[in-house]
Amino acid sequence: MLGGRTVVFLSSMHAYKEQLVAPIRDRLNGLGYQAVIVEDEPLLRGSYGVESKVDAYIEASDAFVALCTHDDRVPGNTAQNIIEEIGRARMHPKLRDVVLVLKDHDVQLPSNVAPAWEPLDPDDPDQAFQCIRRQLETWEVLPAAPPKGPMVPRALSPGFLDELLDGVGLGDHEKAELRVRVLFTQLSKVDQRRVAKAVFDHVLAVTDEGDAHVPTSFLEAIARIDSALVPVEWIERLVGSPVVSCRMGAAMMLWDLADTSPGTVPIDLVARLAKPATEDWYVFAPAIGAAKQLALTRRSALEILLDLGRSADAEDRLAAVESLADLASMNAELVPMRPVKDLCDDSDESVAAAAQKLQAVILKVPKDKRGWGYRTFGL
Secondary structure: OOEEEEEEEEOOOOOHHHHHHHHHHHHHHHHEEEOHHHHOOOOOOOOOOOHHHHHHHHHOEEEEEEOOOOOOOOEEEOOOOEEEEEEEHHHHOOOOEEEEEEOOOOOOOOOOOOOOOOEEOOOOOOHHHHHHHHHHHHHHHHHHHHOOOOOOOOOOOOOOHHHHHHOOOOOOOHHHHHHHHHHHHOOOOHHHHHHHHHHHHHHHOOOHHHHHHHHHHHHHHHHHHHHOOOOOOHHHHHHHHHHHHHHHHHHHHHHHHHHHHHHOOOHHHHHHOOOOOOOOHHHHHHHHHHHHHHHHOOOOHHHHHHHHHHHOOOHHHHHHHHHHHHHHHHHHHHHHHHHHHHHHHOOOHHHHHHHEEEEEEEOOOOHHOOOOOOHHHHH
């Protein structure tokens, strides 16, 4: 294609351009093709001479048509450039199956070419055009659709929130994201913010636990598509909500951000939710997931896990050791030895056993590197 148009290469002789080739070109162009007579075309980028110019237009073409008219200079033959261009087209992966040869009855083609051919009357360009058009349609080499202009955002309907939420059930996270993604391709950023605010307000207004899961999944989807539409202040309000599904939504959004933009995640909000001993599993599990992801690049996030290791509750301490082990599987240099060593003597057998396994992993790291994985350069 060139400029978004389907290109038909017309291989021909200059002597027949006005009576035969130009009328065919003009009629193909009228259908929406870009028919190419190379001698009339400008150089494409990268081409500098006749041979490279021909190669460039063959490369850009979607179909090839040879108009094998009689060459008076060599009785019984057509022009040598046409024979050579047929060979180039037949060797090109994109064109080899879309080569059409129209031949004057008196022209004999070389035996190494010998294609199936259609009759050509140099004095009847309409007949040749109809043959070319029919063959292009058979090959389904059709004019490209005109390029669409930029999409004009549509206005939000008055009942957009009900339309957005309708039919999406508990756990339909992919369906919720698809619905938001489709809607947002049709809206301006101003209206996208209206949608995000309406969903957020709806989430805050829900008091029944079961009714909050669906709208929070939409808010999570909005944040994944454009995190700027969900300010951190909104996430903070969800962190402080008495509704579990609201806190779960906050934890999920923090985890998503930890994956995609770890430097923007407020570590204090993650720490407030990463509490296995006192928080619902649906809340603390994604919060710890966020903490582990952040701990790969932010030393302060590691402290969330180390603080859990100092908790009075064995459930917190076990979660800390297991999380540190996950972190060590990615980069054992990040995990300091001393807090792990202390946990090896924990009063809880499960915590102690898990810490001893982790300690064995850390011992494989040279002493001067333990706990210093964040430092790339020294002073």
